[in-house]
Amino acid sequence: xxxxxxxxxxxxxxxxxxxxxxxxxxxxxxxxxxxxxxxxxxxxxxxxxxxxxxxxxxxxxxxxxxxxxxxxxxxxxxxxxxxxxxxxxxxxxxxxxxxxxxxxxxxxxxxxxxxxxxxxxxxxxxxxxxxxxxxxxxxxxxxxxxxxxxxxxxxxxxxxxxxxxxxxxxxxxxxxxxxxxxxxxxxxxxxxxxxxxxxxxxxxxxxxxxxxxxxxxxxxxxxxxxxxxxxxxxxxxxxxxxxxxxxxxxxxxxxxxxxxxxxxxxxxxxxxxxxxxxxxxxxxxxxxxxxxxx
Numbered sequence: 001x002x003x004x005x006x007x008x009x010x011x012x013x014x015x016x017x018x019x020x021x022x023x024x025x026x027x028x029x030x031x032x033x034x035x036x037x038x039x040x041x042x043x044x045x046x047x048x049x050x051x052x053x054x055x056x057x058x059x060x061x062x063x064x065x066x067x068x069x070x071x072x073x074x075x076x077x078x079x080x081x082x083x084x085x086x087x088x089x090x091x092x093x094x095x096x097x098x099x100x101x102x103x104x105x106x107x108x109x110x111x112x113x114x115x116x117x118x119x120x121x122x123x124x125x126x127x128x129x130x131x132x133x134x135x136x137x138x139x140x141x142x143x144x145x146x147x148x149x150x151x152x153x154x155x156x157x158x159x160x161x162x163x164x165x166x167x168x169x170x171x172x173x174x175x176x177x178x179x180x181x182x183x184x185x186x187x188x189x190x191x192x193x194x195x196x197x198x199x200x201x202x203x204x205x206x207x208x209x210x211x212x213x214x215x216x217x218x219x220x221x222x223x224x225x226x227x228x229x230x231x232x233x234x235x236x237x238x239x240x241x242x243x244x245x246x247x248x249x250x251x252x253x254x255x256x257x258x259x260x261x262x263x264x265x266x267x268x269x270x271x272x273x274x275x276x277x278x279x280x281x282x283x284x285x286x287x288x289x290x291x292x293x294x
Contacts, residue, residue, distance in 0.1 A: 007039070011057065025138065026156040027041075034190065039194075046068050085111070087123075097136050108136075115144045116147075170186065178197060240273045
């Protein structure tokens with residue numbers, strides 16, 4: 001499995017430690033969206049389950065690697081949900097980990113969005129982190145460390161993945177066929193190359209250029225903010241992020257106290273956009289109203 005170029009050092013270090021039997025049983029990968037946390041976890045998982053791992057990782061030729069490629073490896077467990085991860089899901093996964101590995105020696109549980117665990121679920125996982133079964137590894141992923149209990153954080157080995165250098169991101173994007181990308185567009189997606197690549201590949205996704213065109217129309221033509229909010233509510237989290245950037249740039253240019261207050265207000269609203277049940281259309285209307293005033 002190919003490892004993203006800016007993650008080679010992290011990956012090589014983890015694989016080396018696994019081959020020396022010194023890899024921690026609980027690995028927590030954190031960092032912004034779009035830096036490759038999931039890809040790194042998948043590559044490490046495959047290396048752990050591989051029957052003939054090398055210093056470069058999985059061999060990609062053994063029975064285990066072929067089962068992973070086919071998506072039906074019996075010792076690879078994935079725990080994910082569109083909503084919260086409840087205690088029953090955690091307990092079911094733990095029961096599976098307590099069984100004997102069917103292929104090779106190792107078992108791996110991946111939790112791609114670990115901050116979705118409820119407090120009860122996290123507490124249920126805690127015992128396994130404290131007293132893991134033999135040859136068991138837990139790989140947790142999050143872009144929001146504050147969403148995890150301190151007890152979970154203290155039991156895991158933490159690896160923080162940063163966004164790659166701009167030049168490296170632009171080079172990688174060009175190799176993927178995204179040649180019409182510049183530093184400003186990359187910045188609009190938090191300097192996260194995978195996040196930008198995903199947005200440009202998804203026809204249903206709103207792009208930064210769409211947002212800026214719509215923003216200028218709303219500000220210049222006195223367009224109804226309710227119409228814009230209704231149009232963008234399905235992409236509210238991304239739109240709020242761009243609005244936050246807009247307010248920040250406005251304040252940096254003006255240094256006016258009122259622009260700083262609008263930026264701080266946008267930060268408070270941005271913290272609410274991920275909450276379940278929040279009225280995203282209303283929230284966007286509040287932000288767009290601030291934009292109009294600015």
